[in-house]
Structures are given as C-alpha cells and as structure tokens.
Amino acid sequence: MTEEGMRRERVVGIGAGADAVQPRELCTPKDPATSKELATEDMVLNIGPQHPSTHGVLRLRLTLDGERIAAAEPIVGYMHRGAEKLFEVRDYRQIIVLANRHDWLSAFANELGVVLAVERMLGMEVPRRAVWARTLLAELNRVLNHLMFLGSYPLELGAITPVFYAFRERETLQHVMEEISGGRMHYMFNRVGGLKEDLPLGWLDRVAHAVADVRRRLPDIEELIFGNEIFLARTRGIGVLDRETIMQYGVSGPVARASGVDLDLRRDEPYLAYGELPVKVVTRSAGDCNARFQVLLDQVRVSLDLADACVARLRDLPPGPINQRLPKVLKVPEGHTYAWTENPLGLNGYYLVSRGEKTPWRLKLRSASYNNIQVLREMLPGHLVSDMVAILGSMFFVVGDIDK
Amino acid sequence: MADLLGIAVRLAVIVAAFLLLPLIVGQMEHKAMAHMQSRLGPMYAGGFHGWAQLIADGVKFAQKEDVIPAAADRRVFAIAPAVALVPYLVVMVVIPVGPGLVGVDLDAGLFFALAVMSIGVLGVIMAGWASANKYSVLGGIRAAAQLMSYELPLVLAASSVAMAAGTLSLQGIVEQWRWWWLPWQAIGAVVFFVAGLAELRRPPFDMPIAESEIIMGPMTEYTGLRFALFMLAEYAGIVVLSALTTVLFLGGWHGPLLPGPVWTLVKVFALVFVVIWLRVSYPRLREDQLQKLAWIGLVPLALLQLALTGATKVLMT
Numbered sequence: 202m203t204e205e206g207m208r209r210e211r212v213v214g215i216g217a218g219a220d221a222v223q224p225r226e227l228c229t230p231k232d233p234a235t236s237k238e239l240a241t242e243d244m245v246l247n248i249g250p251q252h253p254s255t256h257g258v259l260r261l262r263l264t265l266d267g268e269r270i271a272a273a274e275p276i277v278g279y280m281h282r283g284a285e286k287l288f289e290v291r292d293y294r295q296i297i298v299l300a301n302r303h304d305w306l307s308a309f310a311n312e313l314g315v316v317l318a319v320e321r322m323l324g325m326e327v328p329r330r331a332v333w334a335r336t337l338l339a340e341l342n343r344v345l346n347h348l349m350f351l352g353s354y355p356l357e358l359g360a361i362t363p364v365f366y367a368f369r370e371r372e373t374l375q376h377v378m379e380e381i382s383g384g385r386m387h388y389m390f391n392r393v394g395g396l397k398e399d400l401p402l403g404w405l406d407r408v409a410h411a412v413a414d415v416r417r418r419l420p421d422i423e424e425l426i427f428g429n430e431i432f433l434a435r436t437r438g439i440g441v442l443d444r445e446t447i448m449q450y451g452v453s454g455p456v457a458r459a460s461g462v463d464l465d466l467r468r469d470e471p472y473l474a475y476g477e478l479p480v481k482v483v484t485r486s487a488g489d490c491n492a493r494f495q496v497l498l499d500q501v502r503v504s505l506d507l508a509d510a511c512v513a514r515l516r517d518l519p520p521g522p523i524n525q526r527l528p529k530v531l532k533v534p535e536g537h538t539y540a541w542t543e544n545p546l547g548l549n550g551y552y553l554v555s556r557g558e559k560t561p562w563r564l565k566l567r568s569a570s571y572n573n574i575q576v577l578r579e580m581l582p583g584h585l586v587s588d589m590v591a592i593l594g595s596m597f598f599v600v601g602d603i604d605k
Numbered sequence: 606m607a608d609l610l611g612i613a614v615r616l617a618v619i620v621a622a623f624l625l626l627p628l629i630v631g632q633m634e635h636k637a638m639a640h641m642q643s644r645l646g647p648m649y650a651g652g653f654h655g656w657a658q659l660i661a662d663g664v665k666f667a668q669k670e671d672v673i674p675a676a677a678d679r680r681v682f683a684i685a686p687a688v689a690l691v692p693y694l695v696v697m698v699v700i701p702v703g704p705g706l707v708g709v710d711l712d713a714g715l716f717f718a719l720a721v722m723s724i725g726v727l728g729v730i731m732a733g734w735a736s737a738n739k740y741s742v743l744g745g746i747r748a749a750a751q752l753m754s755y756e757l758p759l760v761l762a763a764s765s766v767a768m769a770a771g772t773l774s775l776q777g778i779v780e781q782w783r784w785w786w787l788p789w790q791a792i793g794a795v796v797f798f799v800a801g802l803a804e805l806r807r808p809p810f811d812m813p814i815a816e817s818e819i820i821m822g823p824m825t826e827y828t829g830l831r832f833a834l835f836m837l838a839e840y841a842g843i844v845v846l847s848a849l850t851t852v853l854f855l856g857g858w859h860g861p862l863l864p865g866p867v868w869t870l871v872k873v874f875a876l877v878f879v880v881i882w883l884r885v886s887y888p889r890l891r892e893d894q895l896q897k898l899a900w901i902g903l904v905p906l907a908l909l910q911l912a913l914t915g916a917t918k919v920l921m922t
Contacts, residue, residue, distance in 0.1 A: 252820070254817045268892065358888040362642050429887065431888045435888060586743065588891070
C-alpha cells in the first residue's frame with residue numbers, strides 16, 4: 202500500500218472528525234532539539250461531551266497543569282431541544298408533556314410548575330384531594346430523584362455497590378408511581394385543574410408500605426458509604442462553595458442548602474399543601490462535597506415523612522372530585538405570572554405570558570441545573586482531575602435540565 | 606528422558622493453571638459481587654448459574670475488531686498487553702503449591718518473583734504512552750507513580766519474611782514456617798497484601814483505571830483480544846498476589862487434616878475473596894492520598910516489621 206493510502210486508511214479508521222488528527226509523522230518529532238517536553242506545557246482536556254461522569258452531554262474544557270486544573274469552562278447546549286420555543290406552539294395540555302422532560306429525574310415536579318402557573322392565570326380552584334395527592338406525588342418524586350444521586354455519586358468515586366441499593370429503593374417507589382400514572386419517568390399525571398385520574402383503590406396502603414420499606418432500608422446505603430474513610434477523604438473540604446458565590450450565581454436547592462443558604466420554597470413560599478405541613482429544611486454549613494451529599498440523604502428522610510403525612514391526610518379527606526372539567530379549547534386570559542417550585546434539584550420557575558390565546562405567547566423556563574452548573578467555573582480551578590469528578594457528581598445536575 | 610518429561614508435565618500444569626485460575630477468580634468475582642449487591646450475576650451462559658460466562662466473554666472478545674488508533678505508536682501499542690500478562694505466567698513457575706510441587710525451585714525464588722512481577726506494570730505504562738490518548742497518558746503516568754511508591758513497601762515486607770526464614774527460596778520459606786509466624790509477621794502480611802493490591806491497580810487503588818474520570822486509563826483505546834489480555838493479566842495478577850501472600854505469610858501448604866496443595870488453594874481463594882470484597886465495598890483513593898498512604902503509612906510499617914523480625918531473630922539465637 203502506498204504511503205498516502207496507509208495514511209488515509211488510518212484516518213478513516215477513527216471516523217468522523219479524523220481530519221483534526223495529525224498524521225503520525227507530526228506527532229513523533231524525530232529531532233529531539235525541536236521537540237517539547239510534555240511536562241512543561243498545559244494540556245487541554247475535554248471532559249465530554251461524552252464522558253461517564255457527565256451523565257449525558259455536558260462538556261467541560263479543562264486546562265491541566267499535570268493533573269491540576271488551571272481553568273475550567275463548562276460548555277453547554279449539546280442537548281438543547283428548544284423547549285421554550287416549542288412551548289409557544291403547543292396548547293396548554295401539550296405543554297405539560299414537554300415541560301416534564303427537561304429534568305427527567307423530576308418529571309412530576311416539572312409538570313407542577315406549568316399547571317400551577319396556568320391555574321393561577323385562570324383563577325382556578327383545584328379540588329383539595331388533588332392538592333394533597335399532588336403534594337404526595339411530588340415528595341415521592343423527590344425521593345426518587347435523590348436516590349438516583351445517592352447511588353450515582355459513590356459510583357463516581359469508585360464505590361460500585363451503593364447504586365444497586367439505591368435502585369432497589371427506587372424500584373419500590375417506581376411501582377406505586379407506575380401503578381397510578383402508568384409511567385416510570387415521565388408520569389404525565391398532572392392536568393390543569395387537578396390530576397388525570399382518581400387514586401386507585403388501596404393505592405394509599407401500598408404507598409405507605411413502599412415508604413416504610415424505603416425508610417427501613419435507607420441505612421444500608423448510609424452505613425456502607427457515610428463512615429467510609431476513603432469516602433470522607435475524597436469529599437471533605439473538596440469543592441467548597443461559599444454563600445457569596447451561591448448568591449452571585451443563583452445556585453439553589455440541596456447544593457445551596459449545603460452551604461448554609463436556608464431557602465426552601467416549600468417552607469418560605471408554600472405552594473400546594475406545604476403550608477399545612479411541617480417542612481423541615483435540611484441545611485449544612487460546610488459547603489463541601491460531603492455536606493451536599495449529607496443534605497441529599499437527610500432530604501430523603503424529610504420527604505418520606507412528608508409523604509406519610511400526605512397519605513394520612515388523604516385518608517381523612519372526604520370523597521370528592523380530583524380534577525376540574527375543562528373546556529374543549531383551553532384559553533388563558535391575557536396577563537403574565539411567574540410560578541416557581543422547589544424542585545428536587547433546586548428552584549424551577551416558569552414565567553408565563555399569555556395574550557389570551559390557546560398557546561402561551563412566551564413561557565420562560567428557569568431550571569435549577571443551568572445555574573448550578575455555571576458555578577463550576579469558580580469551583581474547579583486548583584483541584585485535581587479526580588476532585589473534578591467528586592465535585593461534578595456533588596453538583597447534582599441533569600443535562601436536560603441545563604440545556605432545556 | 607524422565608527429567609525432560611517431568612519438566613514438560615510441570616510446565617503443562619502451570620500453563621493450565623495460568624489459564625484456568627484467573628477464569629475461576631473472574632467467575633467468583635461475578636457471582637460474589639452480584640450477591641453482595643442484591644443481584645444474581647450471570648445465570649444463562651452454560652446453563653448452571655452461568656458458569657461459562659467468561660468463556661462466552663472470551664469468544665466475544667476474539668470476534669471483535671482489533672482497532673489501533675491512527676496516531677498510536679503501533680508496535681508498542683501492540684505488545685503492551687503481552688508485557689502486562691506474561692510476567693505473571695513466569696512468576697507462577699516458582700510458586701510452590703505443596704512440598705516439592707513447584708515448577709522450578711530457585712534459590713532466589715522470592716527475589717525472582719518480585720523482580721518479574723514488577724515488569725507487569727511496564728505493560729500498562731507502555732499502553733498509556735502508546736495510545737496517543739490524553740486519558741491513557743494520565744492513566745499511564747498514574748500507574749507509573751503508583752509502581753514507584755508501592756514497590757518499596759512490597760519488597761520491605763517480603764524481605765522481613767526472608768530474614769525470618771533465613772532463605773530466599775519460596776519452598777524454603779514455607780518449610781521454615783511455624784504457626785506463631787502469623788502474629789509475628791502480621792504487620793508485614795498486611796503491608797505486603799495492600800501494596801500488592803496497589804501494584805495490581807485493584808480497587809481501592811484503581812486510580813490509573815478510574816473509569817469515571819479517565820474512562821479506562823491506559824486501556825481506553827484497546828479492543829478485542831488485546832483488551833481481553835489486559836483483563837486476564839489483572840486476574841492472573843490477583844492469583845499471583847494471593848499465592849505469594851499465602852506462601853510468604855500464611856504458611857502455604859501447612860494445615861491440619863487436608864492435603865497440602867488443597868490448603869494452599871483454600872488460602873489463595875480466601876485471599877482472592879478479600880480482594881473481591883474490597884472492590885465491592887470501597888470507593889477509590891485519590892492519587893495523592895494513595896502516595897501518602899504508601900510513604901507515611903506502609904513504608905514505616907514495613908520498616909517496623911523489619912526491625913521487629915531482626916530483633917526477634919537476634920534474641921532467639
């Protein structure tokens with residue numbers, strides 16, 4: 202084979218983007234005098250868009266000095282699906298489908314924001330049973346979301362077992378969620394004015410069972426990972442985020458509460474039935490990876506308690522409707538409103554502007570992960586590549602929630 | 606002629622053991638890990654509890670395309686898996702299983718085993734450098750740093766036993782062994798085992814591979830059979846490390862009731878189980894924490910053991 206043919210074969214062998222690869226002759230300088238020492242120059246390392254610790258297609262452009270990160274730049278948008286633009290050409294029923302997809306781990310909570318905004322604009326009164334059922338489902342959804350991160354974070358630090366325990370618990374809860382909604386991720390159970398259907402017979406007992414099971418087995422995860430010396434060494438004092446930075450970047454949710462920012466909309470600006478529930482807000486002051494992980498675990502406990510309280514309340518409520526009859530064409534009166542909810546990953550807001558048509562004129566989405574991830578630029582420099590994984594994992598983001 | 610036949614039989618047995626034991630360890634890891642994680646593990650291949658899973662894996666690996674990246678240093682890239690694997694085969698030649706049951710009884714067997722074992726790491730460094738991949742380079746350099754720091758406690762701990770037995774022959778060490786060596790050499794045993802784990806890059810010392818940060822480290826660009834050879838090297842390494850620990854610290858074939866070789870195997874597999882157990886239950890250390898553990902943890906402990914052995918020896922004579 203000719204030299205040219207060999208080279209073409211080599212380049213073809215690594216597929217798209219092969220043009221950027223230098224021919225081998227250029228990579229191995231023959232003259233030692235002109236060759237550079239690798240150790241003296243910074244290496245640019247692209248973490249992602251496809252990398253196991255980015256949970257999808259986040260890209261981080263790291264400048265490395267050895268293994269130490271000199272600069273970090275999050276590059277987002279690989280998964281941009283134009284959700285906000287699509288909101289403008291879908292009617293209010295269809296929007297719920299779109300809205301529950303950006304953060305695929307908290308689909309129910311995403312749906313909530315949209316229906317709350319629309320109901321507020323319509324001035325619609327939601328039946329009490331629906332309000333309590335929504336609260337219950339939102340808390341179960343929060344537990345599902347947190348369990349995912351409780352499993353995947355140790356995995357990123359090399360502990361392969363907790364994820365299986367976390368998924369066992371998730372499965373227990375998925376069963377009841379699946380029974381009521383038919384979905385395992387994108388529940389689509391919210392409707393403007395209430396829920397899609399009434400609760401099945403005996404479902405509340407099964408929820409109570411599932412919640413009790415999860416609470417009983419939660420220490421499995423805790424005992425396996427929390428006291429572990431290596432886990433502590435990898436997470437304590439790593440990626441400390443201070444209050445000031447959090448305020449500037451608009452970081453919210455468990456990540457912010459781990460740094461002592463005591464904000465939780467469930468308590469501070471109650472929506473649904475949270476006003477009647479004793480919401481315990483979990484905070485930590487250390488602001489490091491370990492604190493963020495602890496907040497997550499404690500929030501699971503709080504949410505399980507809240508779920509129990511909702512079940513008890515739903516049992517006491519007199520029978521009644523679970524949704525409102527809607528007109529065939531649902532039009533929202535002219536005006537605008539901002540509905541925000543405490544999503545599992547942080548503040549999730551919808552700014553709804555209507556011109557009285559059957560589609561919104563504009564529906565701006567404020568997603569938690571987008572803000573939470575921007576702060577990586579400040580956090581990463583100075584840390585090692587291994588710490589990068591520890592920090593990235595502890596920021597609890599979903600790529601769809603970043604890119605929308 | 607009889608000599609020649611004897612050597613041929615011994616070598617055949619060693620090669621068979623070399624090919625079989627890593628597979629058994631692999632299968633054991635599949636199943637033990639699965640049950641610890643509330644799963645079942647392989648259940649279909651071969652019928653009975655998926656016993657043939659690793660054979661199926663091997664067949665699959667053999668069918669895969671052997672990809673060499675365009676910018677790779679082809680020759681180094683190609684021989685790296687062999688460099689990683691062969692040393693473990695060679696070490697197995699000198700490990701005694703029972704009295705007289707050894708491939709070759711070298712006078713400097715311990716020295717030979719340790720020297721050859723450390724060559725295996727070179728394969729990983731070669732792979733990391735030759736792959737022309739940034740993740741591989743990082744992994745290769747991590748592996749090199751790990752080798753540098755863990756070789757020392759490994760050798761120090763082993764030399765303590767050699768001092769106690771007064772010989773470098775592995776066969777001789779086991780013959781000298783008495784039950785009270787267990788408490789006497791306990792620190793050395795732990796240091797040796799931990800340092801050996803680090804040299805094999807097994808969790809919690811799998812920094813060079815760290816699939817969640819540098820993908821698969823030096824193995825990132827490897828496919829098919831070459832990748833399978835790396836995996837085989839890892840499991841052969843586990844067998845060799847467990848066998849060496851058994852021979853040096855746990856008294857090899859000594860034990861009541863059961864015949865000697867059975868005792869050796871029992872002890873080896875008990876240690877293999879510990880290796881698997883550690884992987885299931887521990888997260889991964891960071892590179893600098895790993896270095897710290899070696900230099901301010903294991904090296905002083907190994908020196909302490911050496912001093913203890915020396916002092917006891919002097920007092921006894």
